[in-house]
Amino acid sequence: xxxxxxxxxxxxxxxxxxxxxxxxxxxxxxxxxxxxxxxxxxxxxxxxxxxxxxxxxxxxxxxxxxxxxxxxxxxxxxxxxxxxxxxxxxxxxxxxxxxxxxxxxxxxxxxxxxxxxxxxxxxxxxxxxxxxxxxxxxxxxxxxxxxxxxxxxxxxxxxxxxxxxxxxxxxxxxxxxxxxxxxxxxxxxxxxxxxxxxxxxxxxxxxxxxxxxxxxxxxxxxxxxxxxxxxxxxxxxxxxxxxxxxxxxxxxxxxxxxxxxxxxxxxxxxxxxxxxxxxxxxxxxxxxxxxxxxxxxxxxxxxxxxxxxxxxxxxxxxxxxxxxxxxxxxxxxxxxxxxxxxxxxxxxxxxxxxxxxxxxxxxxxxxxxxxxxxxxxxxxxxxxxxxxxxxxxxxxxxxxxxxxxxxxxxxxxxxxxxxxxxxxxxxxxxxxxxxxxxxxxxxxxxxxxxxxxxxxxxxxxxxxxxxxxxxxxxxxxxxxxxxxxxxxxxxxxxxxxxxxxxxxx
Amino acid sequence: xxxxxxxxxxxxxxxxxxxxxxxxxxxxxxxxxxxxxxxxxxxxxxxxxxxxxxxxxxxxxxxxxxxxxxxxxxxxxxxxxxxxxxxxxxxxxxxxxxxxxxxxxxxxxxxxxxxxxxxxxxxxxxxxxxxxxxxxxxxxxxxxxxxxxxxxxxxxxxxxxxxxxxxxxxxxxxxxxxxxxxxxxxxxxxxxxxxxxxxxxxxxxxxxxxxxxxxxxxxxxxxxxxxxxxxxxxxxxxxxxxxxxxxxxxxxxxxxxxxxxxxxxxxxxxxxxxxxxxxxxxxxxxxxxxxxxxxxxxxxxxxxxxxxxxxxxxxxxxxxxxxxxxxxxxxxxxxxxxxxxxxxxxxxxxxxxxxxxxxxxxxxxxxxxxxxxxxxxxxxxxxxxxxxxxxxxxxxxxxxxxxxxxxxxxxxxxxxxxxxxxxxxxxxxxxxxxxxxxxxxxxxxxxxxxxxxxxxxxxxxxxxxxxxxxxxxxxxxxxxxxxxxxx
Numbered sequence: 001x002x003x004x005x006x007x008x009x010x011x012x013x014x015x016x017x018x019x020x021x022x023x024x025x026x027x028x029x030x031x032x033x034x035x036x037x038x039x040x041x042x043x044x045x046x047x048x049x050x051x052x053x054x055x056x057x058x059x060x061x062x063x064x065x066x067x068x069x070x071x072x073x074x075x076x077x078x079x080x081x082x083x084x085x086x087x088x089x090x091x092x093x094x095x096x097x098x099x100x101x102x103x104x105x106x107x108x109x110x111x112x113x114x115x116x117x118x119x120x121x122x123x124x125x126x127x128x129x130x131x132x133x134x135x136x137x138x139x140x141x142x143x144x145x146x147x148x149x150x151x152x153x154x155x156x157x158x159x160x161x162x163x164x165x166x167x168x169x170x171x172x173x174x175x176x177x178x179x180x181x182x183x184x185x186x187x188x189x190x191x192x193x194x195x196x197x198x199x200x201x202x203x204x205x206x207x208x209x210x211x212x213x214x215x216x217x218x219x220x221x222x223x224x225x226x227x228x229x230x231x232x233x234x235x236x237x238x239x240x241x242x243x244x245x246x247x248x249x250x251x252x253x254x255x256x257x258x259x260x261x262x263x264x265x266x267x268x269x270x271x272x273x274x275x276x277x278x279x280x281x282x283x284x285x286x287x288x289x290x291x292x293x294x295x296x297x298x299x300x301x302x303x304x305x306x307x308x309x310x311x312x313x314x315x316x317x318x319x320x321x322x323x324x325x326x327x328x329x330x331x332x333x334x335x336x337x338x339x340x341x342x343x344x345x346x347x348x349x350x351x352x353x354x355x356x357x358x359x360x361x362x363x364x365x366x367x368x369x370x371x372x373x374x375x376x377x378x379x380x381x382x383x384x385x386x387x388x389x390x391x392x393x394x395x396x397x398x399x400x401x402x403x404x405x406x407x408x409x410x411x412x413x414x415x416x417x418x419x420x421x422x423x424x425x426x427x428x429x430x431x432x433x434x435x436x437x438x439x440x441x442x443x444x445x446x447x448x449x450x451x452x453x454x455x456x457x458x459x460x461x462x463x464x465x466x467x468x469x470x471x472x473x474x475x476x477x478x479x480x481x482x483x484x485x486x487x488x489x490x491x492x493x494x495x496x497x498x499x500x501x502x503x504x505x
Numbered sequence: 506x507x508x509x510x511x512x513x514x515x516x517x518x519x520x521x522x523x524x525x526x527x528x529x530x531x532x533x534x535x536x537x538x539x540x541x542x543x544x545x546x547x548x549x550x551x552x553x554x555x556x557x558x559x560x561x562x563x564x565x566x567x568x569x570x571x572x573x574x575x576x577x578x579x580x581x582x583x584x585x586x587x588x589x590x591x592x593x594x595x596x597x598x599x600x601x602x603x604x605x606x607x608x609x610x611x612x613x614x615x616x617x618x619x620x621x622x623x624x625x626x627x628x629x630x631x632x633x634x635x636x637x638x639x640x641x642x643x644x645x646x647x648x649x650x651x652x653x654x655x656x657x658x659x660x661x662x663x664x665x666x667x668x669x670x671x672x673x674x675x676x677x678x679x680x681x682x683x684x685x686x687x688x689x690x691x692x693x694x695x696x697x698x699x700x701x702x703x704x705x706x707x708x709x710x711x712x713x714x715x716x717x718x719x720x721x722x723x724x725x726x727x728x729x730x731x732x733x734x735x736x737x738x739x740x741x742x743x744x745x746x747x748x749x750x751x752x753x754x755x756x757x758x759x760x761x762x763x764x765x766x767x768x769x770x771x772x773x774x775x776x777x778x779x780x781x782x783x784x785x786x787x788x789x790x791x792x793x794x795x796x797x798x799x800x801x802x803x804x805x806x807x808x809x810x811x812x813x814x815x816x817x818x819x820x821x822x823x824x825x826x827x828x829x830x831x832x833x834x835x836x837x838x839x840x841x842x843x844x845x846x847x848x849x850x851x852x853x854x855x856x857x858x859x860x861x862x863x864x865x866x867x868x869x870x871x872x873x874x875x876x877x878x879x880x881x882x883x884x885x886x887x888x889x890x891x892x893x894x895x896x897x898x899x900x901x902x903x904x905x906x907x908x909x910x911x912x913x914x915x916x917x918x919x920x921x922x923x924x925x926x927x928x929x930x931x932x933x934x935x936x937x938x939x940x941x942x943x944x945x946x947x948x949x950x951x952x953x954x955x956x957x958x959x960x961x962x963x964x965x966x967x968x969x970x971x972x973x974x975x976x977x978x979x980x981x982x983x984x985x986x987x988x989x990x991x992x
Contacts, residue, residue, distance in 0.1 A: 073977045075984065076908060113875070142895040149894065152934075156942040157874075164942045171934060176927040183923050186904075190911045 007056070008068040011082040014050045014092065015129045018042060018099070022122035025115060032114040036107055039118040043100040043125065050096040050129075053089045059483045062490035064135060064198070065089075072139075077194055081136040086487035087268060087338050088132040090480060091261055094345045095132070097469070098257045099125045102250035104462035105353045109249060109360050110158060117158060121250060124150040128258050132265060137185045138195040141178070144226075144266075147259060148174055151251065159246035166239075166246035173239040177229035184222030187215060188274075201273055205494065220278035223270050224286075230263030231319050233286075234293040244312035245365070249356025252308065256315050257349035261341045264322045268334070268491065272326065276494040283327045287413075290327065291420045293320030298427030302434070307358070307365040310435055311351045314391070317424055318344045324421050325406035329495045333409020334488040335481055340402030342480065343390070343473055347399060350387040350466040354380070357459055361452050367435060372444035377454045381440045383463050388436050390470040392429045398473035520578035523585045523637070525567040526593055527630050530600075533560025534626035541619025550618040554608045554957075557622035561601035561629065568593040581701060582640040587986035591837055592636030592767040596760045598964075599844050600629040603756040605961035606852040610752050613860050613952075616661055625756065628654030632764035639775075641690040641700040644768055648686065648732070651764060652679050655757045659749035662862065671748025678731070678741045686728025692721035705776045714779045722778045726788070729772070732765040734758075735822055736791035739815045743799070746811035751858055751865075754807060755851030758814045759844040766821065766840050774829045775990055785826040786918055792819025793925040800932045804867050806854055809932060810847070813891060816929055817843055820906055823922050827909035829991050834983035835905035841979060842898030842972045846890040849965030853884040856958055857951060870936060872945025880951060881940045883962050888933040890969045893926050898972030905980065 021042030028035060057065060064083030072080040084092060102121065110117045127150065130143030148171060156167030185195070191209050192200055203209055229236040240260075244252050272279050297317030304310035318340065325337030357380065358373075359365060374381040386397075393399035403425055411418030444450050455463070473480065521528065537553050537560075544552055572590045577583065604625060611618050631651030638644045656679060660672025694700050696717035697708040709718060731738040746754045773781050796816030803809040821843070824836035857873070857880065858865050874881040890897035893904075903926060910919045954962070972979060 073975070073980075075977065075980055076904075116874075116878075145895050149889065153937075153941060156938060164938055167942065168931075168934060168938060172927075172931060175930050176924075179923045179927045183907075183919065186908050186911050186919075190908060 007066050010049065010052050011066050011068060011084065011133050014046060014053070014096065015082070015126055015133060017046045017049065018122040018125040018129075022119045022126075025119050025122065028115070030115055032111070035115050035118055036103065039122060040100060040103045042122060043096070043103050046125065047093075047096040047100055050093050053084060054093060054483065057086070057089060057483055059086070060486060062086075062486040067135070069135075076138070076189060078138045079136050079196060080139065081196060082133040082139075083135045084133055085490075086483035086485065088265065089483065090338070090342055091132045091258075091265055092129050094261070094342055095125065095128045095258050097465070098253060098345065098349050101349070101353065101462050101465060102253050104458055105253070105356055106248065106250040107458055109356065113157065117154070120150040120154050120157075121254075124154070124254060128254070128262070131262050135197045136195045137188070137197060137200070140197075141182060141185060144178060144181075144262065145175075147262070151255065151259065154251040155243055155247045158248040158251070160248075161246050162242070163246040166242040169239045170243040173229050173236070174226075177236070178226040180222040181226035184219045187219060187222075197269075197273070204274055216275055216278050217281075220271060220275040220282065223266065223274075224282075227263040227266040227271065228289075230266070231260055231323065232263070232316065233323060234289050234296055234316070234320075237293070237297075237316050240316060241309050241312045244315075244352075245306060245308050249352060249359070252312075252352040252356070253349045256312070256352060257345040260315060260319055261345060264319060264326065264337065264341055267323065268326050268337070272329075272491055272495075279327070280329065280495065283329070286323065286327045287417055290320045290323035291417065293317065294324065294421055294424035295320075295427065298424055298431060302427065302431040304431075305367055307355050307367050307435065307439070308352070309365070310367075310431060311348060311355060314428060314431065315344070315348055317428060318348070318391075321403060321406050321421065321424065324410050324417065325402075328406075328409040328413035328417070329492060330409040330412045331485075331488060331492060332405045332412065334492065335484055336402045336405025336407075336409055338402075338484045338488065339473075339477065339480060340399075340406060343398035343402045343470070346466055346469045346473065347387055347391040350383075350463060350470070351391060353462060353466070354384050354387060357455060362448065367438050369446060370439040370449060371442050371446070372440070373449060373452065374440040375444060376450055376452045379454045379460070383455065383460075383467065384440065385436065386467050387463075387470065388432045390474070392432050393425055394474075396471075396474045398470045398477075400474060401477040516579055519574055519576070520583075522571055522574050523576065523578040523583055524634075525571050526564040526597060527633050529563050529567050530560060530597075530626045530630045530633065533557065533563070534623045534630070536560075537619060537623045537626070541623070546617065550608075550611045553618045553622050554604065554611070557626060558601060558604045558608075560626055561597055561604055564597040564629070564633070565594065565601060568597055577639070582643045583634075583637050584639040585637055586989050587982065588767070588770075588837075588990050589637035591983060591986055592763055592840075593633050595763045595841050595844055596629055596632045596636065599756065599760040599763070599848055600625060602848050602852070602961045602964050603752055603760075605957045605964075606755060606848070606855055607752040608957040609955040610750065610855050614662060614750065614862070615860075616663075616750070621658070621661060624654045624658050628658065628756075629760065632760050635764040636767035638768075639702045639771065641693065641702065645683070645687055645690060648683060648765070648768070651761050652683060652732070655753075655761060658753045658757070659745055661750050661753060662748070665748065665862070667748035668750070669748070671745045674741055675745045675749075682728045682731030682738065684728075685724050685731075689721045689724030689726075689728060692717050692724060696721055702771050702776045709777045709779060719780050722772070722780060723784065725772060726769075726784055729765050729769050730788060733762045733769070733818045733821075734792075734811075734815050735788050735818045736795045736815060737788075739792065739795065739818075742815055743803075743808045743811040746814070747805060747807050751807065751851050751855035751862065754810075755848045755855070758810075758851070759847050762814075762818070763840040763844060766836060769825065770833055770836060771990070773825055774833055782826050785822050786915070789819045789822035789826060790918060790921050792816065792822060793922055794819075797925050797928045797932075801928070803932070806865050806867055806870065806936065809867070809936070810850060810854070813929070813933070814847065816925065817847075817891070819925070820903060820922060823910050823915070823918055824906045826915055826918060827906075827913040829987060831905070831909040831912055831984075833987035833990060834980055835902075835909040837983040837986070838905050838972075838976065838980050839902040842890070842902040842969065845898055845965050845968035845972060846887045849962060849969065850884060850887040850891070852958060852961050852965065853880055853887070856880065856954065859952065867936065867939055868946075870939040871943035872940070873951070874941040876945060877951040879954065883966055884940065885937055886966055886969060888936055890973065892930045892933045896970065896973045898969045898976070900973055901976040901980075902972075905976075
């Protein structure tokens with residue numbers, strides 16, 4: 001196959017195959033089994049195609065690759081401009097990797113309105129990939145908003161408990177926050193006349209934007225608030241526990257695994273990429289909020305009686321690490337932040353899948369309802385332990401690498417950031433292992449737990465890839481990092497110049 | 506008088522082409538009125554509906570034909586340019602879709618069809634004329650033609666007291682508002698010595714602006730603002746929309762509004778209205794805020810959409826405060842995409858309401874996603890467009906309006922607008938939540954979709970999505986007409 005012919009097409013293919021699959025699904029008759037198989041095939045096909053990206057990626061290069069740039073709408077000047085660098089490429093692969101697992105994990109747990117469920121999931125996949133590959137701010141916003149509806153519907157239609165409350169809260173939080181981003185994007189367009197990220201970036205760096213100095217702080221905040229709510233950064237986090245607890249398992253996996261990363265990715269790409277000076281000026285309070293998130297998230301996770309809520313708060317804590325790494329403006333910090341994004345996607349995705357498996361059997365997430373499960377479900381207990389350890393940050397598993405890099409970056413930025421951040425690692429070991437102990441060890445306290453069936457083949461197939469990924473990422477992180485590193489280095493160039501300026505004065 | 510003199514005075518053949526859509530609509534309307542007593546009542550609904558549809562489709566075609574003959578007609582009172590063609594197309598297309606929607610509604614509600622279809626066509630005549638009239642007195646006459654038809658149409662559910670209330674309220678307040686408009690026209694004439702928009706524009710551009718002109722503009726804005734349901738002249742909207750038949754609401758919340766916005770565009774921009782920005786600024790900010798806040802607490806879907814239409818009038822007005830070069834196309838694009846989504850939404854409401862319009866409260870929409878997936882999905886698309894989610898026309902409509910406002914440095918108004926769209930998302934979302942996330946209380950089935958209604962919905966959905974994915978062509982056309990208008 002001719003490579004050059006494929007390169008510009010591949011991103012569009014990866015992005016839109018799930019959407020095409022969803023459209024075909026609308027035409028299929030309501031035979032649930034066929035729909036599931038079809039969705040699995042579509043999501044696997046997307047995954048296989050997305051592997052083209054890392055395989056043919058020029059790892060030494062920092063610029064965007066696989067670019068496609070064609071005019072879409074003349075006024076306003078919108079281009080269909082896609083491309084990936086080392087950071088976004090891996091996030092795309094993370095998305096395509098998690099989606100088939102979500103299809104598998106939802107195989108039996110969704111038995112009503114099956115067709116709608118998988119349509120929504122595939123539409124969501126397209127939107128998520130689109131967010132990571134878009135290089136036109138308009139296209140980015142387009143996909144950003146497009147993730148909102150399928151996710152809100154997934155929570156509201158297939159969740160449990162206070163699902164409607166959770167769905168509306170999720171929608172309104174993100175919607176209102178992204179309005180500020182839209183206003184900032186519009187301002188930039190009004191001044192520069194383009195939505196193109198690369199053009200905007202060079203125009204800003206060259207100082208060609210009128211009134212930029214006076215508006216830059218507001219623009220930075222406009223973007224920042226949209227991303228901070230998505231991450232979520234303390235104090236914008238309250239939608240997350242609600243959304244997670246009420247969401248169906250697949251929704252939680254994609255929410256924690258991918259949607260939260262859209263926020264941190266946005267900060268890395270846009271807040272750092274377009275407004276480096278403002279990023280530096282605002283870093284001190286962002287760091288403080290991130291540290292509060294790390295510690296507060298961990299402390300709240302510690303006392304959660306609900307397994308899913310515990311994992312949700314652990315996400316707040318872990319995503320705090322990511323922001324800590326990003327706003328340390330160091331090579332190690334940013335490398336680590338990107339790596340934590342990927343590792344968290346895999347391991348927390350795994351945790352949510354495991355919690356979902358338990359929920360299917362017992363219809364509760366209350367930790368007090370369990371105990372001694374290691375005797376009745378040994379394979380499940382082994383998988384759970386593996387994923388917990390990965391999440392805690394055991395060396396040789398994926399969590400360790402990223403956290404280590406982030407912390408070393410935070411130390412370089414300011415020692416106190418590193419010290420406070422490091423406590424988060426200790427806390428995470430605390431709450432996860434304590435939960436593990438309460439759920440799996442000791443005597444079986446509830447009779448209904450004695451006869452729980454262990455994981456079946458389908459569930460094992462869903463979990464094995466996550467476990468393997470966690471292991472490989474821990475043993476050979478360079479496979480990922482050597483693509484991330486040049487991209488991160490390019491993002492940091494203005495900061496080094498900035499530092500030079502300060503020192504020069 | 507000899508023949509040569511007669512041909513000089515009498516209109517030329519091409520001048521009739523320039524009012525061809527109006528002629529066609531009137532002829533079909535009259536044909537319906539004449540036929541109505543001659544055919545049996547049951548059969549009449551079918552037959553007259555088909556005639557009305559044929560008339561509106563013929564008017565659409567006539568508009569396209571007319572576009573090749575731009576110019577003025579009838580002693581400079583009517584002007585065909587791409588601006589008027591745009592609004593003719595919007596109005597006639599709305600008329601066609603509304604007639605398709607009404608087809609099934611007439612049977613379900615057991616309404617006499619003759620006058621109904623006739624009045625819709627006559628109303629459309631007035632609206633078409635409004636968009637091509639360039640002389641204030643003719644605009645007034647056209648406004649009256651369109652208004653009187655809609656007053657009567659609002660009362661067509663004769664057995665419902667709310668419908669009579671709606672009609673009467675609309676008539677009383679509406680006549681009051683048109684009087685304001687006329688008074689404004691008179692003052693404008695006093696200030697500039699002309700009722701021709703082009704001449705007024707010239708006078709106001711060259712001479713110092715007399716105080717009377719400010720008063721004239723303000724009074725005209727009161728009259729026109731009433732017609733588009735802009736705050737603070739919006740109070741009638743919820744009651745009138747609640748009582749009027751649902752397809753009629755779909756009609757009168759889009760077609761006359763489009764026409765009046767066309768008039769407003771001509772008055773504000775072509776006539777170079779003085780004091781435009783602050784007048785509009787206040788009305789737009791008020792409409793957006795009052796509309797959205799009012800909609801938050803509504804339990805009746807028709808009232809909810811009524812408040813939403815007030816809010817949308819506000820968004821649209823934002824474009825009027827911007828510069829003509831991008832304000833006019835933004836406003837035109839907004840009218841078109843608002844028409845597509847709102848006519849569609851009311852078509853769904855009309856169908857779902859059932860006999861006697863019993864099912865119009867929000868609670869009854871619970872479980873619609875399960876009962877009728879197609880109907881729920883269609884309504885969801887319209888609601889998402891009303892929220893302004895990307896891939897729908899509503900998104901680009903808001904986008905163009907707000908970026909036009911930003912280019913005119915109206916940052917405050919833009920922020921009000923953007924925050925309002927966020928508030929707006931909440932109440933549209935309530936409907937979606939109802940349809941998909943709540944279980945229905947009864948198992949009363951939803952009537953299957955008829956062919957005519959499916960066609961109407963399909964046209965609306967396609968238009969909404971088309972404007973959301975490929976807005977370029979329409980916007981370019983609008984920009985071109987804006988330059989023509991301002992030349």
